[in-house]
Each structure stands twice: as C-alpha cells, then as structure tokens.
Amino acid sequence: MNKEIWFKNETTNPTGSFKDRGSSVEITKALELGATRLVCATTGNMGASVAAYSARAKLSVKIFIPSDTPRHKLMQISVHGAKIIKTKDYTTASASAERLAKTGYYYLAGDYPYRGEGQKSIGFEIADQFHFKLPDAIVMPIGNGTLMWAVYKALHELSIVGLIQRIPKLIGVQAAGCAPIVHAFEAGIDGIHEPIKPVKPRTIASAIEVGNPIDGPKALTAINRTGGFALAVSDREILAARNLLGREGIYAESGGAAATAGLIAAMKNPKFAKQLNEAKEIVVLVTGHGLKG
Amino acid sequence: MNKEIWFKNETTNPTGSFKDRGSSVEITKALELGATRLVCATTGNMGASVAAYSARAKLSVKIFIPSDTPRHKLMQISVHGAKIIKTKDYTTASASAERLAKTGYYYLAGDYPYRGEGQKSIGFEIADQFHFKLPDAIVMPIGNGTLMWAVYKALHELSIVGLIQRIPKLIGVQAAGCAPIVHAFEAGIDGIHEPIKPVKPRTIASAIEVGNPIDGPKALTAINRTGGFALAVSDREILAARNLLGREGIYAESGGAAATAGLIAAMKNPKFAKQLNEAKEIVVLVTGHGLKG
DSSP states (O other), rough: OOOOEEEEEGGSTTBBBHHHHHHHHHHHHHHTOOOOOEEEESSSSHHHHHHHHHHHTTTTTEEEETTOOOHHEEEEHHHHHHHEEEEHHHHHHHHHHHHHHHHTTTTSSSHHHHHHHHHHHHHHHHHHHEEEEEESSEEEOHHHHHHHHHHHHHHHHHHHHTSSSSSEEEEEEEEETTTTTHHHHTTTOOOOSOOOOOOOOOSGGGGGGOSSSSTTTHHHHHHHHOOOOOEEEEEHHHHHHHHHHHHHOBOOHHHHHHHHHHHHHHHHHHHHHGGGOOOOOEEEEEEEEEOOO | OOOOEEEEOOOTTSSSSSHHHHHHHHHHHHHHHOOEEEEEEOOSSSHHHHHHHHHHTTTTEEEETTTSSSSSHHHHOOOOOOOEEESSSHHHHHHHHHHHHHTTTEEEESSHHHHHHHHHHHHHHHHHHTTOOSSSSEEEEEESHHHHHHHHHHHHHHHHSSSSSSSEEEEEETTBBHHHHHHHHHHTTTOOOOOOOOOOOOSSGGGGOOOOOOOHHHHHHHHTTOOEEEEEEEEHHHHHHHHHHHHOOOOOOHHHHHHHHHHHHHHHHHHHHHHTTOOEEEEEEEEEBBGGG
C-alpha cells in the first residue's frame, strides 16, 4: 500500500534539537521553585538546551557530559555560560548529576517528569497538524525513552478526553550499538516486573548513546500499549538515512536521522513491514540538527 | 534614555541562517523558469541554504566557496547533495559562478533581485511584530549588502502604501578587517557616482567576509536615506558580543553577532551614540546560528 511519510522537523528549535520543548517547561518550573543552581547530565543536546534556557533565566548550571561528545556541542554549552565537567560516559554523568542534586543545593534537570510535560507538545502538535485524525504510526529515536513516553502521554490524554479516537502505533528506534530497549522488547521484558539490562554503548549516534535509559520501562509501556515495536539500526544505516534526509532538504545529526533509518529498515524486514501493511500515513521525528556534528 | 533592545533571531531558520528567506523565493523562481542546474558563490550560509532548497526542488547545484570556509559549513552543503568547488576567496568564487552562469546552462543563484524579494520578509515581519509602529533603529551586519537593501525596500514599500509613517534608521555593521562599505560611508562615496573600493578581507566573521559587495551601492543608499550609519567592529568585539548573546540564551555565529557588537560599539562612541539619543526601541538582527562554527 502506498504510504505518505511526514517528517516532524525538530531541527529548527532554538538550540537545534527537540530538547527545547522540555527545557521550556523544566526551567520555568525550576524558577518557580526558587532554584538558583542547576545540575544536568547530558550526551550533548540536553546540556545545550538546559544551558541556553537557564542563561535566559539567569540560573547557574553545571553540566556532566561524556568526554567523547562532539566539540561543537561542548562549545555551544559553554557559550551559554554553563560549567562543563567531563565524564567517562553518560551513565557516569547521570550518576554524578544525581549525586550532586542530593546535596540539596542543586535542581536536577534532565529526563524527569516536568521535562516530559514539555515534550508532550510534540504529540499535541501532531494531533493538531493532522486535524485530530492521527497518522497510523509515529517513529522516533529512543535515548532515555522520555520522548517516547511524553508523546504517548500526550496522545493518551487526548484520547481520554475524546479528542482523538485512537493512538498511532509508536515505533522506537535505537542504534544497534546501544539498544537496551530493543533487546528488552524482543525478550518480552517490560522493565517494571523484570529490569531492562543496561548495555555498554558504542555508536556514532551520540545523542542516543544511553546505555541505561531512565525512562526505558515507560517507553516499553508506550510501545506495547499502542501495538508498536522497537528495532535497532546500524551506524551505516543511520548515515545513509542522514544523506537521504539531506537530499530532501533536511539536515539531521546522526541521532536525529535514526528514526528515518528505522522506518527504512522496518519496511525491508517482513516481520515489521507486515505490521505497517495497512498504514497510510506515518510520521517520522527528526530530532536534532546536522550542524550538531 | 533607557532603551529596549530586541533581537530578531534568524538562527532558527531551517539551515540556520537568514538566507533561507531569500532561497525560498529564489529557488521557487528558478523552478518556474525551468532551470534544472544552479550555480552559486558563497561564504557558506548562502550555499547551505541554496543546496537545501534545491535538494527539496530536485535541482542540481554547483557551489563555489572559499577554501578557508569552516568544515561544518562544507559538510552541510555536501549532505544536501551539492557539488563543491573551492576557490581562493569569495571574490574569486563570485566571478567563477557568474562565468559559469554566462554559458547559459546554469541558473545563477545568490545575492540577486529575486533573493532580495524573499529577504524583504524580515522587514515585513518587524513591521508586523511591532504592530506597524516601528522601532527607531534596525542594526544588521553587511556582507553583500543585499539584506540591508531588502529590509529597506520592504519598509519603503510599506511607507508608500501608507501602512507605516516612518522608516527606522538602518545601521550597517562590518568587521574591521572587511569594511568596504564603512569606508565608503565615511568618505561620502555612494557607490553609484563614485565606486566603492574593494578590500582584501581578513576577519573571523567568515559569513560577512565579502571584500567587493554586490549590493554595496544599494546598502549605502538605504543607510543614507534613513539617516542611519555604518560602523566597523573588531573580531574581538564580535567574539565578546557572541558570548553576551550566549548569556541571553541565543547562540550566534561570529557574523551573526556582528550587529550586536556594532550596537555596543555605537553606544560607546559619542559620534554614533548621539544619533541614537532619542531611540527608545532598537532591533538587532542575529543572522546565523552558532553551530555554524
């Protein structure tokens, strides 16, 4: 069946990634709660976004970030005045940020509930832009799983109040070198009754290089409840998708092109293609700008 | 007198700079005229924008670009599928593009009139966003001068039809190492009766590193007719302005921060500060994203 593929282009947010939607709510909330100092772990995009919005709010920020993060992302964070502390990997960064927050002197920014409330606007906008007749599937990358959960929560809320009749299949894409949620999905693990096994990540898609996803259980719940699926793509497939998007006029970073790579891979794989047989309209999220490196 | 400073943030355009406004009109026009091949000279941003919009329109593109252009800008252009030809500097790039266009096989994209019609939307938007009660001054960087002319043309047209009562002072900023229009302004040369003297450019602000501006005479006309002025800023002042914008939450490339540097320098210089004495509201254009390098 012929399909219409729509790209939801998140590359034109102020700091170049979808993270700004969450930062707008999270930093507003931090201000309301009287915070003056923030701490945040990041693979790069979250840190740039938190640093930019905190600069505007005149809050001081400490960023924990893997030492192999692209130089361009470090520069972006530091121009916004945040203090950068390099760590071995994202898992270490995350643990360091949470430890500092526990001293009581820092507001912990990152993939936590207030941010999710901001990210929900992607789901609301898709509903709005499709005039509340939703597409059949939405494909997105998974890092911490917060985006997937937020889109699900937004659509679930719209369905509760009767504004939409059904929720699209939610399809999650990870890099083959960092696919803890895909492994869990394939093994039938839901992360709640049986934990998701962390992995040691290795992929060029640094934006989704999260070996131990905070919101993994929630992302799995969203995928399972909507009859979606999770699949992994190779770095080579991600780069090919990035070039393909470029030829359509959209410049995505590797992590930002992962969902596109995932849809292409799914259509070639009979197991997944079958589940998309009846799909007429599919939305693919492009989450970060190619200039991010 | 206390002043309100507004930043018009052009960094969130699809390819990260204000050029997209012009490309949208120019590439549409190229399609309408039946072009299949385009050629374009660029310091980087124009090329990325033309390449992206042409990719979407399925047109093939050749880009002439100075060999010292930041690597990130070259990558952006090539992901959009354009062919890159490196040249000594922008003046050479410009001459090569025009020579190729004269063969009759290529549509010449760049700082030409159709593009100017697209760039006019910045002027229209400022009028719209100020509810047709315009600010006292608009500060912008000058490369080829096309932007300055386009903003003037937009506001002039609005004044002809009576939608606005007066046109703000237009203030042009160049890097001290590449300031042919500032020199001409100071010498009272208008570019029409007496030519603007080209310079050999040397500045970190590569986006405005144009030694022989195509629309220099038009930019000078816009400045003189609105009672504005032109001034040069050092690379050091540009970098300081870039950091200052970062602390406000906006990440600009060097050329994109030049107008901010110019306003700061103007306020410190009695000659210019006097001309802004009565100004209550000033708009400053931030023309390109910091991720551009």
